[in-house]
Amino acid sequence: MLKWLLLVLVAANLAFFAWTQGWVDNVAGVRASGDREPGRLAQQVRPESVVILSASAVAAAKSAASAAAAASAAYSANLACLEAGPFTNAELAAAEATLTRLTPASTWSKVPVEVAGSWAVYMGPYAAADLRGKKEAELRRRGLKYEAFKLPPEVSAEQRVALSAQLIPGLTLGRYASLEAADAALAEFGVAGVQSARVVELYKPYGAQSVRVDKADAALVARLKGLTGNAALIKPFGACS
Numbered sequence: 001m002l003k004w005l006l007l008v009l010v011a012a013n014l015a016f017f018a019w020t021q022g023w024v025d026n027v028a029g030v031r032a033s034g035d036r037e038p039g040r041l042a043q044q045v046r047p048e049s050v051v052i053l054s055a056s057a058v059a060a061a062k063s064a065a066s067a068a069a070a071a072s073a074a075y076s077a078n079l080a081c082l083e084a085g086p087f088t089n090a091e092l093a094a095a096e097a098t099l100t101r102l103t104p105a106s107t108w109s110k111v112p113v114e115v116a117g118s119w120a121v122y123m124g125p126y127a128a129a130d131l132r133g134k135k136e137a138e139l140r141r142r143g144l145k146y147e148a149f150k151l152p153p154e155v156s157a158e159q160r161v162a163l164s165a166q167l168i169p170g171l172t173l174g175r176y177a178s179l180e181a182a183d184a185a186l187a188e189f190g191v192a193g194v195q196s197a198r199v200v201e202l203y204k205p206y207g208a209q210s211v212r213v214d215k216a217d218a219a220l221v222a223r224l225k226g227l228t229g230n231a232a233l234i235k236p237f238g239a240c241s
Helices: 003-021 055-077 088-104 129-141 156-166 179-191 216-226
Strands: 080-089 109-115 118-123 171-176 198-203 206-216
Touching: 055 198, 080 109, 088 156, 088 206, 118 179, 129 171, 156 179, 156 198, 171 179, 179 198, 206 216
Parallel strands: none
Antiparallel strands: 080 206, 109 206, 118 171, 118 198
């Protein structure tokens, strides 16, 4: 028993001696020299990339960062969101082709929209200017508001030509989102003495898509607004809804 105890003590002393000499640092996981130089220096990664800045250099860096942030905010504040439409499927392809020639596709997107129907209380058409003038004078005497009839932008290209031929020139006393509302308004105008008005359907509810440019700078805004009247983009750009 004493023989075995002596052997264990000798082995322990030999192991301790080896550790104190640093021979087993990579095996034991605990360095004999402890966590001090030059061991820590050897563990540095790209120490040459570390730069100690003076107080003035720190202040200059902060000032530059603040200026960049302010410039970015000012630039964002000057960007506009513009939208054109709604377009039916037949109209959308032509609108997309026009936009692609003007600005990268990554700068604009398509937005699905549901378009409510529209009906108008209408008078006309008046081929003779004097007859239209008499009707306008009659409406003014009755204290009723009216305006020259024009097709709203939501009317599809397929319907626009036919409706223009049927209804222009004419007068409108109001537009309504349902046939029931338009009929009720017509009845009220009849009570007020208007006998020649009628309800016309401008378009039924339909699904469509608008095109939107979320962040347009001044130059792009000018180009987009310049498309007004373009045959392929009959519904002009305006502020996003």
